[in-house]
Amino acid sequence: MKKINVIDLDNTLIKFDSFKIFTIKFLKKGDFLLGFLILLRKIRILTLEEFKRKVILRCRKKRNYNKFIREFADYIMENINQEIFLKINLISDENTINILASASPSDYVNLVAEKLGWESISTLVTVEKFFHNYGEKKVLNLLREYPREKFFYNYAISDSISDLELLKLFNNYELVS
CATH class of the missing domain: 3.40.50.1000 (HAD superfamily/HAD-like)
Incomplete structure (x- = not known):
């Protein structure tokens, strides 16, 4: 067995909280709708589940998302x-x-x-x-x-x-x- x-x-x-860093890295790329989603989460209009879903689906639409994800996984590996x-x-x-x-x-x-x-x-x-x-x-x-x-x-x-x-x-x- x-x-x-x-x-x-x-x-x-x-x-650290990887999803928080993930979201901040996208926010720094100039996606201000993510800032609005963060605000909606902070004032509890969005549940954590709704927030995560919306953030992931939004980020996946970005050009070079797969490259970003690979680099982000490398960043996590460097910080184990x-x-x-x-x-x-x-x-x-x-x-x-x-x-x-x-x-x-x-x-x-x-x-x-x-x-x-x-x-x-x-x-x-x-x-x-x-x-x-x-x-x-x-x-x-x-x-x-x-x-x-x-x-x-x-x-x-x-x-x-x-x-x-x-x-x-x-x-x-x-x-x-």
Whole structure:
């Protein structure tokens, strides 16, 4: 039976909120509609889910989006918390699947996971639907993709209390600050 380790991306494997940086980088490119979306989110007219969906769909329309996403994934790789990364490597072996789990969009989370040689579960955005990989949905997504009958839930690490139910599924877990 393969064992799995689940590693949260934002404020765990990296020391910042990647979606916030992603949005700011696009805002700096002169997309002032993003500024308006940020304002609507700040005053709670948009939910977090609505905000993420609108931002991702808007950014995907930009010229050179794929190039931007690749460069952004490289930026994340340059900023990996080496202490956490080393810990994951020490508890991993040839029977381990490391899974990068994030509420951030699959557009760049999947690229980061690929660069690490890991798998990923993340927020999926299409024109028709939005699956926010957050809280209980993250738990359900993990259980669907990696059923407990087929995998040993070895280790999980996250900074977010919203991941506590996910963390408790594992033999060992850490809630870091």
